[in-house]
Amino acid sequence: MTSAADRPEVRKRLRDVAPVVRSKNAGPTQLTIDIFFADAAGYTLAAHSASLTPSAVAALYGQSVAQMRRFLLPEIFAMKFSMPRQIVAGSPGDGDVYGAQQHAPLLDVELDPALDSQVDAHAGAKS
Amino acid sequence: MTAVARLLQTHRPGSEPLRVLSASGQLGYGIPEAAFAGGMARAPHFIGCDMGSIDPGPYYLGAGVMAAPVAMVRRDLELVLCAALDKGIPLIIGSAGTAGAKPHLDATLAIVHDIAREHGLRFRLATIASDVSADRIAAARDSGQLVSIGASDLDGALGSGLPSPGDEELRACSHIVGQCGSETFQRALAMQPDVLIAGRACDTAIFAALPEMLGYPSALALHMAKIVECTSLCCRPGGRDAMLAEMTLEHFTLESMNPQAHATPASVAAHALYEQADPFRVDEPTGTLLLHEAHYEAVDAHRTRVHGARFAPRARPSLKVEGAARVGARVVMLAGIADPTMLGILPQALETVEARVRGLVPGPWTLHPHIYGQGAVRPLPPAQRSAHEAGLVLEFIAPDAALARTAAGVFKQNLLHFGYPGRVSTAGNLAFAFTPSELDANEAYRFVVYHVIQEAPLEDIFKVAILEIDGAAGERPERP
Numbered sequence: 001m002t003s004a005a006d007r008p009e010v011r012k013r014l015r016d017v018a019p020v021v022r023s024k025n026a027g028p029t030q031l032t033i034d035i036f037f038a039d040a041a042g043y044t045l046a047a048h049s050a051s052l053t054p055s056a057v058a059a060l061y062g063q064s065v066a067q068m069r070r071f072l073l074p075e076i077f078a079m080k081f082s083m084p085r086q087i088v089a090g091s092p093g094d095g096d097v098y099g100a101q102q103h104a105p106l107l108d109v110e111l112d113p114a115l116d117s118q119v120d121a122h123a124g125a126k127s
Numbered sequence: 128m129t130a131v132a133r134l135l136q137t138h139r140p141g142s143e144p145l146r147v148l149s150a151s152g153q154l155g156y157g158i159p160e161a162a163f164a165g166g167m168a169r170a171p172h173f174i175g176c177d178m179g180s181i182d183p184g185p186y187y188l189g190a191g192v193m194a195a196p197v198a199m200v201r202r203d204l205e206l207v208l209c210a211a212l213d214k215g216i217p218l219i220i221g222s223a224g225t226a227g228a229k230p231h232l233d234a235t236l237a238i239v240h241d242i243a244r245e246h247g248l249r250f251r252l253a254t255i256a257s258d259v260s261a262d263r264i265a266a267a268r269d270s271g272q273l274v275s276i277g278a279s280d281l282d283g284a285l286g287s288g289l290p291s292p293g294d295e296e297l298r299a300c301s302h303i304v305g306q307c308g309s310e311t312f313q314r315a316l317a318m319q320p321d322v323l324i325a326g327r328a329c330d331t332a333i334f335a336a337l338p339e340m341l342g343y344p345s346a347l348a349l350h351m352a353k354i355v356e357c358t359s360l361c362c363r364p365g366g367r368d369a370m371l372a373e374m375t376l377e378h379f380t381l382e383s384m385n386p387q388a389h390a391t392p393a394s395v396a397a398h399a400l401y402e403q404a405d406p407f408r409v410d411e412p413t414g415t416l417l418l419h420e421a422h423y424e425a426v427d428a429h430r431t432r433v434h435g436a437r438f439a440p441r442a443r444p445s446l447k448v449e450g451a452a453r454v455g456a457r458v459v460m461l462a463g464i465a466d467p468t469m470l471g472i473l474p475q476a477l478e479t480v481e482a483r484v485r486g487l488v489p490g491p492w493t494l495h496p497h498i499y500g501q502g503a504v505r506p507l508p509p510a511q512r513s514a515h516e517a518g519l520v521l522e523f524i525a526p527d528a529a530l531a532r533t534a535a536g537v538f539k540q541n542l543l544h545f546g547y548p549g550r551v552s553t554a555g556n557l558a559f560a561f562t563p564s565e566l567d568a569n570e571a572y573r574f575v576v577y578h579v580i581q582e583a584p585l586e587d588i589f590k591v592a593i594l595e596i597d598g599a600a601g602e603r604p605e606r607p
Contacts, residue, residue, distance in 0.1 A: 026404035028181060028574050029277035029288045034400045062506070071406055076396045082404040084277055088289060090184030091573040092454055092524055093495045095503050097184045102505055 011110040014052070017042030023102035028089035031099045032082040033106065043077035049111040057081050060105050129251050130217040131337075132319040134172055140342045144373040144380075146171045147334055149355035152367065154178040154203045154220065155195025162359070162368035162384035167210050169371055169384075174211050175333040176203075177356050178235070179222025181449055181577075182402075189301050189451030189572030191230030197238070200224075204235075205242045211322065212250055218322045219312070219333050226449075227257050227327025228302035235324060236594075243598030250321035255311055256590040257304045257326030259448055261297040263588070267580040268292070274579045276447065277404075289577050296452060296575045303450035303576055307589045308412035309349075310444065312336030315591045327449065329411060330356035334372075343374055349416045350436035351379040353409055354398055361398035362388035378434035380426055390431040392423035410447075412585060414440035446583035450576030455493075456528035457571040458535040460521040460564050462542075462557040467514050468549045469556050473498055476556075477521075480545055484538045492525035492534040519557070524571045535565040 014021060020036035037043040046052050058068035063083050071080040087094045096102060128136075138145060148171035151158045155178065183194045193200060211218035224231025232254065242248070267273040268291055275288030297303075304327035312332045315323050325332070334352035339345055351372045354361050359368040361381065368385035381390040399418055400406045409416040415438070422435040464470055477496050497503035497520040500513030521538065525531035543557045550556075557564075 024402050025182060026402050027276055028185075028577055029275075030404045032400070032402065032404050034397070036397060069404070073396075073400075073406065076393050078397060078400065080400050080406055084288070088574050088577075089182075090186065092493065092522065092571055095497055096505070098182055104505060 011112060012045065013107065014046065014109045014111060015107040017045060017111065021103045021106055023099055025085070025089050025099040026082060029085055030082060031085050031102055032080060033103055035079045035106070037077040037079075040077060043074060043079070045111050045113050046079060047072055047074070048113050051109045051112050052079065054081075057106075058083070060109070062086070129319045130173075130211070130215050130321040131316050133215060134217060134337065135319075135340065138172060138341055140376050144375050145338055145341065145343065147338070147351065147355060147372040147374065148174045149176070149334060149358050149370045149372070150174050150207050151176040151178070151203060151369075152357040152360065153180065153195070154207075155193065155200035156203075156367070157199055158203045158206055159366075159368045159385070160206070163206065163210070165384040166369040166371055167214070170214075171216060171371065173217040173219060173337055174207055175219045175221075175355070176207055177222060177330050177333055178220050179225045179227050179231070179327065181226075183225065185451035185572040185574045186569065187231075188226035188228060188304065188449060189453060190570055191226075191228060191302060193231060193234060194225040197234075200235070201238050201242065204238055208239065208242055208248070208322065209246060212248055217320075217337065219337070220322075220324045221328035221330065221333040223324050223326055226302070226304065227325070228304050229256065229258050229326070230302070232256060232324070232326045239322075239324065240596065240598075243596045245598070247599040249597050249599060251319070252594040252596050253315040253318050253320035253323045254592045254594065255307055255315050255323070255325035255328070256592070257307055257328065259303045259305045259588055261300060261303060261450075264292065264297055264303060264448060264450065264576060264578075264580070265294060267583075272581045274581060276577050276579055289574060292450070292575050297450070299452035300450040300575055301453060301572075303448060305580075305583070305588055306412070306447040306449070307585065308332045309336040309339055309345075310413055311585055311589045311591070313340055314586070314589075316340060318591065318593050320593065331409070331411060338374055343376060344438075345414075346416065346436045346438035347374065347376075347379060347434065349409070349411060349438060350418065350421065350433065353416065354381060354395060354433070357398070357401070359383040359385055359388045360401065361395045362390050363394045364388060365394075378432050380430055380432045382430045386429070389429050391428075392425055392431050395431045395433065396421070396423045410445075412444045412446055412583070414438050443582040444585050446580045446585065446588065448576050448578055448580055449574065451572045452575045454571040454573050455524040455526050456531045457568040458523045458528065458531040459566050459568045460519075460523070460535045460539050461566070462519045462539070462559055462564055463516065464519060464556065465516050465558060466552045466556065468551065469547070470501070470514055470517055472547055473501065473517070473519075476542070476545055476547060480538060480542045483541055484534060488530070488534045488537050490525065490530050490534075492523055492530055494534070494538070495522040495524070496520075497522065522568075528567060532565060532567070539564060
């Protein structure tokens with residue numbers, strides 16, 4: 001899918017190809033992160049990146065991979081991650097009741113187009 | 128004839144589109160007037176408003192108060208109530224007063240009564256009480272019918288969710304509510320009111336109940352409802368302006384009443400992700416809305432037409448329930464720190480001072496430090512932690528406010544004059560923006576219940592009532 005010729009010399013970061021990276025509660029016990037890419041190229045680069053697999057993002061958020069769900073939405077150039085919240089929203093010790101500022105660790109993730117297979121790019125595929 | 132009776136008698140699906148006006152996704156924060164007026168000019172068949180959410184946290188449910196400022200709630204209610212009654216169309220409001228428990232519904236109804244008196248309004252009002260008893264939750268738990276959300280819907284993956292609540296935790300819940308759906312709204316609408324105000328409700332019920340009653344397919348009605356309940360958030364640029372949906376039996380067309388906010392296929396499709404753990408499944412009491420085959424097409428640059436969602440009914444209705452319990456009284460202490468050495472040892476400094484204060488102030492108080500600039504919002508790697516300035520929010524929680532205040536006050540002074548190796552700022556460690564720096568911060572609550580009751584007897588749980596409002600009957604309040 002991605003040939004060596006397509007590979008940029010300097011790795012792009014997620015924020016270079018995704019104009020929207022947002023996080024929010026999906027109810028008080030879950031956090032969900034939506035990433036919208038500017039175009040098919042950005043989406044494809046990210047969907048094939050080893051740094052955005054469920055296990056890579058689970059590690060970034062201190063979650064076990066079994067708790068990390070990734071959704072690919074190629075038709076709208078979007079990717080989504082859902083995971084349990086570490087603290088139930090609003091319980092003592094929580095620092096982000098709405099979960100609206102948990103996107104930041106993803107912004108500087110470098111996209112590595114090395115992962116050529118493994119991605120089921122069908123609409124609505126869950127991986 | 129009431130507004131609901133008129134709509135049910137006169138509207139024939141297939142002969143003309145059903146126009147649904149969503150006036151507010153969070154009533155009480157100022158409905159934008161121009162877009163709402165634009166929506167009213169399109170002769171909608173009914174108006175819907177969402178008034179609540181679990182997002183603002185457990186305090187509002189637990190304490191029984193609204194999140195939105197009461198004066199703005201009154202302003203918004205007045206706007207939609209007068210508009211609906213003027214045109215003789217139904218007004219449907221869900222999740223009254225933020226959390227939709229009895230005090231929230233009562234406070235909302237009190238404002239409605241007040242508006243009715245002021246304007247001399249007469250109408251038939253249906254209400255839905257959404258309160259669920261602790262005993263019912265305990266019974267569901269004991270019969271294996273109580274499933275934690277976040278654990279149940281992960282298709283085999285392990286979610287955390289909330290643990291099964293114990294009897295004591297359930298008794299500690301000041302309020303427990305259930306999210307009623309279209310089926311309960313339809314029970315209230317069958318009583319043919321002009322206005323329906325529900326306690327805690329599924330956002331979708333507000334907009335899907337009437338179309339379903341009129342004969343529109345559930346999948347179409349619920350998908351439309353799921354999108355318009357956030358008004359123009361599904362547009363580019365997103366916003367809070369009123370949103371119009373025009374339904375036929377085959378599809379619905381979305382149009383923002385703000386001419387600058389465009390509903391495009393991409394923007395509307397993207398909205399399915401918003402605050403949803405699974406972008407393809409929306410659970411309702413009577414079934415699941417499936418969006419895998421939803422199709423979005425542009426009508427023009429401003430409007431998008433949608434169809435293709437499916438609805439998988441459940442054999443027995445389930446119910447999402449929410450409950451919050453008091454943790455204690457909360458006091459917060461606010462300060463800034465600019466000394467680089469102090470910033471380098473801050474977590475250890477707080478530990479040392481806490482130990483010292485525990486010796487001085489015994490009792491069951493807890494401390495939750497938030498060090499802004501050093502990982503209060505999310506864990507920060509050491510290299511990214513601020514070394515030049517940080518904000519300190521210390522949260523003290525105790526069974527009573529007096530103990531929390533005492534702990535906060537003693538902590539503040541001990542941290543202000545805390546001596547540490549290499550200290551150069553020997554006159555004080557903290558910068559206060561104001562004094563007192565310790566502030567009462569209401570009561571602290573936590574969610575104890577966020578579960579699904581499988582096989583819930585919805586008719587038994589949700590109480591529907593009718594009130595004949597006659598604002599002209601009593602004395603009207605004198606106006607200045």
